[in-house]
Amino acid sequence: MKEYAIPMVPGPTTVPQIILEAMSKDYPSPDLEMEFLDLYNQTEEMLKRLYETNNRVVIHTGEGMMALWGALKSAIRPGDRVLALASGVFGYGIAEMAASIGAEVKIYGVEYDQTLKDWDEVEKAIQAFRPKMITAVHCETPSGTLNPLEMVGLLKQKYEVPLFYVDAVASLGGTPVKTDEWAIDLCLGGSQKVLSAPPLAAFVAVSPGAWDVIKQVGYVGYDALLPFYDAQEKFYFPYTPNWHGVAAIHQAVKMIFDEGLDVVFQRHETVASHCRSELESMGLKLFPARDAQPSPTVTAVYVPEKFSWSELDRRFREKGLATGGSYGPLAGKIFRLGHMGSQASMELVDKALKVIREVVTSS
Structure with a gap:
């Protein structure tokens, strides 16, 4: 694998x-x-x-x-x-x-x-x-x-x-x-x-x-x-x-x-907020409606119109980034970033965001 x-x-x-x-x-x-x-x-x-x-x-x-x-x-x-x-x-x-x-x-x-x-x-x-x-x-x-x-x-x-x-x-x-x-x-x-x-x-x-x-x-x-x-x-x-x-x-x-429960919760909130802010700065549209409550453990984003999900996923993975698609009515429409647990890391999320920016801004 x-x-x-x-x-x-x-x-x-x-x-x-x-x-x-x-x-x-x-x-x-x-x-x-x-x-x-x-x-x-x-x-x-x-x-x-x-x-x-x-x-x-x-x-x-x-x-x-x-x-x-x-x-x-x-x-x-x-x-x-x-x-x-x-x-x-x-x-x-x-x-x-x-x-x-x-x-x-x-x-x-x-x-x-x-x-x-x-x-x-x-x-x-x-x-x-x-x-x-x-x-x-x-x-x-x-x-x-x-x-x-x-x-x-x-x-x-x-x-x-x-x-x-x-x-x-x-x-x-x-x-x-x-x-x-x-x-x-x-x-x-x-x-x-x-x-x-x-x-x-x-x-x-x-x-x-x-x-x-x-x-x-x-x-x-x-x-x-x-x-x-x-x-x-x-x-x-x-x-x-x-x-x-x-x-x-x-x-x-x-x-x-050992890290501290409140510290862990805040880490997830901080990373999630940063991730969403940066995605929106790229012109990407977040999936949940503005009046919905987003999760601090996962972010869902609409697949840009110029890509199919399979093409976007392929380009991400060519650059070393593995994200997730979705299921049911959302299959092919959104992709997801799991900033939870060991992946609720600002360094890791920034690496992911760098790849996303490179891909979605490419011609």
Whole structure:
């Protein structure tokens, strides 16, 4: 596989050497070694700090979609009502996932270049539908947007909705995720985005109320949350844990706290603001609408009219820059820069911007 001098795809992000080294220690049989259980427990406590929660955190072996599917299948049954708040590929996709499980799904949707903001309409949807679960995506990576979730949490509590399910895979670690304050019951994360670890682990912060529902549903597939309820207490995991993934997360979160959480958040904001300002100075049009909230972890930009996406991508890569396209209705229309985790670097972003300027200003 070709390596690029300027890696700016919005995940998986570049893995720092210190994380690769943390994965080199061998636990011959992790589900039998107390040393591994200690590492798992320590990693959970660190993730709880990152999530700003007192809730338990389950660490799955698998990519971020493991968390999305596992939390849905663990908490809803056919016929359960799910209100999906959607503003992009993943928001609408989660609605489709819930429907495939047999849930009765209602979508409150906005355009892909927008973020949630009409709270009166959201409240009306909750009042009328009375869902068992509300779903939302914090960072819509394919759109470069960040949905505010505090008001959703308040409405969830006001109408006593049992479950609030949030995809925070591309935001956790790069911007505040206030799990308890926002009343999130199932908060999903992944190792390959802001944490800059390989795509080996997914994790879910699970509230006490969510555990009650999970026990009632009783789902026990490979991606199930239920077997993790007492896995640490009994030291009996539902499958052999991937110690590489847990070790990688442990080191990744340690790096964030060593730098300082507020410092890390500010680094992401500063780099994102600089990136967008420079792109606009080149005459490029940012994708999210002016009244939408952009994400500090990824920037989406319209492909200039004189290029197809495939041609633009080819020219970038010839100069050592790897960016990302998008998906669904946005495929071929926008490209994305992932300034998250190890890639939230002013030096790296400036190198990327230099290449972009050279390409888009060429004849």
